[in-house]
Amino acid sequence: MNKSCFFIGDKKIKHYDGIFYRLNYILISLIDEGVTNFYAGGGLGWDMICENTVIKLRREFTHIKLRLILPCEPCEQSKHWHIDRQLEYNRVYDLADSVEVISQKYSEYSVKKRNARLAELGDVCVCYWDGSTKGHTYQAIKLARKNSAEIINFYGR
Numbered sequence: 635m636n637k638s639c640f641f642i643g644d645k646k647i648k649h650y651d652g653i654f655y656r657l658n659y660i661l662i663s664l665i666d667e668g669v670t671n672f673y674a675g676g677g678l679g680w681d682m683i684c685e686n687t688v689i690k691l692r693r694e695f696t697h698i699k700l701r702l703i704l705p706c707e708p709c710e711q712s713k714h715w716h717i718d719r720q721l722e723y724n725r726v727y728d729l730a731d732s733v734e735v736i737s738q739k740y741s742e743y744s745v746k747k748r749n750a751r752l753a754e755l756g757d758v759c760v761c762y763w764d765g766s767t768k769g770h771t772y773q774a775i776k777l778a779r780k781n782s783a784e785i786i787n788f789y790g791r
Contacts, residue, residue: 638671640752642774643680643762680762699731705744753777
């Protein structure tokens with residue numbers, strides 16, 4: 635049976651030292667355990683780190699898939715971002731195996747729906763969360779726990 639993983643986390647990463655190596659190691663371990671579908675929300679920060687890691691791992695593990703669940707249309711989501719981030723976002727979008735768009739316009743509702751969809755799809759949640767009880771990351775992790783997903787938090791690791 636194919637398993638799935640989703641990513642959720644902060645835009646600002648505070649602990650970069652070794653994070654790429656550790657993330658790569660964890661994702662390979664998950665692939666070895668049968669995870670084939672990796673879901674991400676297309677956001678800045680943690681999402682982009684994870685999406686790019688999956689794209690790199692697909693070179694070796696050709697059976698894995700990167701599936702984007704976006705809160706809104708791509709041009710709407712990234713319209714206020716720096717041009718470098720927009721270009722990276724467009725590259726990830728183009729390299730994704732599938733894309734699901736929740737709404738045409740960006741809103742609190744579309745972000746909440748996106749996060750609920752991610753939590754619904756994931757057997758494992760690989761997150762970057764500081765433990766605060768506020769915000770979208772918290773809500774997604776709470777839903778993932780309700781769905782009995784395994785939680786792997788990289789904050790402070």
